[in-house]
Amino acid sequence: AQSVTQLGSHVSVSEGALVLLRCNYSSSVPPYLFWYVQYPNQGLQLLLKYTTGATLVKGINGFEAEFKKSETSFHLTKPSAHMSDAAEYFCAVRGTNTGNQFYFGTGTSLTVIP
């Protein structure tokens, strides 16, 4: 069975500071891992995904995430926060042997302080 844990339901950072959103997963098989972002009054959109290959994945808007199998983690980072990054972020895992189900975390709301 797959599951996702996002530590911290709310994270606040100053504009220009490092953004670090944590995600740990549980999966009995090599997972596919995703980060989605939801801006106010919008649907979820894909930030980045890890499937195979390079463990450091770069996404849109300057975000990146690193898959660490030994730590079962897929933390999301951005070197310098921008006001427009304020949104809710969801980590998701999808098992490679399942019928397509995605398992989401509870989400982390990011606030950027000017």
Add this chain to the structure above:
Amino acid sequence: EAGVTQFPSHSVIEKGQTVTLRCDPISGHDNLYWYRRVMGKEIKFLLHFVKESKQDESGMPNNRFLAERTGGTYSTLKVQPAELEDSGVYFCASSQYSGASTGELFFGEGSRLTVL
């Protein structure tokens, strides 16, 4: 190209009433999913259609929920009768590929349901 569209964006109903949510997936996407997020909780899987067939409905909470996808195009999710705990945001998503694919899900903006 149009994305996934959902209607209504917000619905407020009383306990015991019926509500029908609609989802139009991206054209050509055979896979359609319904998810729900209760406030503060994770986004939980409800069910998955491949074309008009229900591939997996293991996440449907109970028999008050009925999902259909006639003709393999748009889908409806009916809640009858609605209960207070049904309140939340219902997301629809679609994808082109299924099975052991790396394909992402494309989400709609969600339908917020409030049951009073």
